[in-house]
Amino acid sequence: MKKTAEINKTPVCKVRMQAISDVMSLLSGKWKFHIIGTLIEGNTLGFMDLLREVNGIGSKMLSKELQDLEMNKLISRTVHNTKPVTVSYAITEYGQTLLPMINEMAKWGVNYRKMVFNEHVI
Template sequence: MTENICHKPEIMAVHDAMDVLNGKWKISIVSSICYYNKRRFSDILNDVEGISNKMLSKELKELEMNKLINRTVHNTQPVTVEYSLTEYGRTLQSIIDDLARWGKQHRKVITGKG
């Protein structure tokens, strides 16, 4: 017997979350920062395969605007910029971990390799 429950608020909440994390790159960028704690622009560029400098810059600005990451400029020569997750951004850790676990499992299912 199927329950007749309205899940519209949950569906809208998923939509809202995907609106913030949309696109090809944001979850990979957040993952890079999440797993390494602090990352420089070039580190993230190396971690996120296929992203351009321009796109990474755009995505980082959007993640900062949505209060998921901090951008810290260090007064060094040359100037060093580091990105880290905000306290709010760290709430994504369990989601990133779940996605990583699912991705590993999915790869095994598709390739038959462990």
Template structure:
């Protein structure tokens, strides 16, 4: 149980797993993440991204463009979560079939 608890301390909350899910498809800008993670607000997304950066799961790159552009991507360590996200997504799609029959 400790292992599940350790993981959930990092992943807890509704949004982190969805942000990681979105980034597992590739680099994203802030506004792309806001569109991809349905229902999240800008303030919450900033906080969750900061947590994920602190836990070395997400890397933030600032490009010196006008205006400045900021990109987020999974670190190598962040990519180790792909299997977890994959099994959650797998369960989610079977759950959808069971509930909605499609």
């Protein structure tokens, strides 16, 4: 029988754990899922629209999170030639691939709250 430490060193396990670590790092924090979900639902939104929609986030934090999400190709940023200059953000095709995972996480979270807190969701 293999020891746990040996099992975790299999090539398949290493790849899976690295992939999970990448996802956790990429989507970590309080705001990224909220921003992504808002853009999935709202299509293209301006900075101020996002600031209003993502309840509780400050402008500096929103700016940082948008930069991270853009750098990782989950959202796109478009600068419009207006006066004053305006910027809009949209979910990318690749960012859309997060929707099934977000839906599953929401479903799991509802079931978790039912089980642990005996909550009834309408």
